[in-house]
Amino acid sequence: MKYSEAFLNAAADLCEAGRFIDSKGWVPATSGNFSVRLPDGTLAITVSGKHKGRLQIEDIMLIDAEANALDGKKPSAETLLHTSLYRRFPAVGCVLHPHGLNAVLVSRLFESDIVLEDYELLKAFKGITTHQSRLVVPIFANDQDIPRLAAEVERYLDRHPDCQAYVIAGHGFYTWGETVAETLRYIEALDYLFDCELRLHGVKRA
DSSP: OOOOHHHHHHHHHHHHHHHHHHHTTOSOTTOOEEEEEOTTSOEEEEBTTOOGGGOOGGGEEEEOTTSOBSSSOOBOTTHHHHHHHHHHOTTOOEEEEOOOHHHHHHHHHOSSEEEEESOGGGGGSTTOOSSSOEEEEEEEOOOSOHHHHHHHHHHHHHHOTTOOEEEETTTEEEEEESSHHHHHHHHHHHHHHHHHHHHHHHHHHO
16 A cells, blocks of 8 residues: 555654653553544554554554554554544544553552642643643543443543543553644653652552
């Protein structure tokens, strides 16, 4: 299959993002999945089972907006969690899903959500201009039935359209932005803020 220039550029961006995320230890083994929306509405997304720190262009595939493969490669089982976000948020251009340790641990420490407030780093998120802000990150139970999990996330987003990320318990988290660079910034900020909460509440519960 001959890929478009837009796809090849997006694939290169995802490979670079994978190397950065892996350098932080946020995608151990073959965990995680990443995607970018192309101008025609199709998506460049990581192929299932690839190590994200060693991604090559051939490890990125093309799917349509309904998660159907367009080039014969195998997408992640969690592809529906990407496509549902793109359908909901027209401005979103990138979805990243790491499996960082801090996200896994906060899902063990907190139940339905983690509330991040009064942190200077909240200003890393678009639209937040003061530390006197509050960001709620919901936590969903892990589920091998991805359509069912996607539907649960959709119901939450119906009620909370300003949500910027969510955690899957014992698994990792999803966040999204207009560009790869913006979404990488959100990952870095969330991991730091999760670490702050772990240290704070871990001390309190000790």
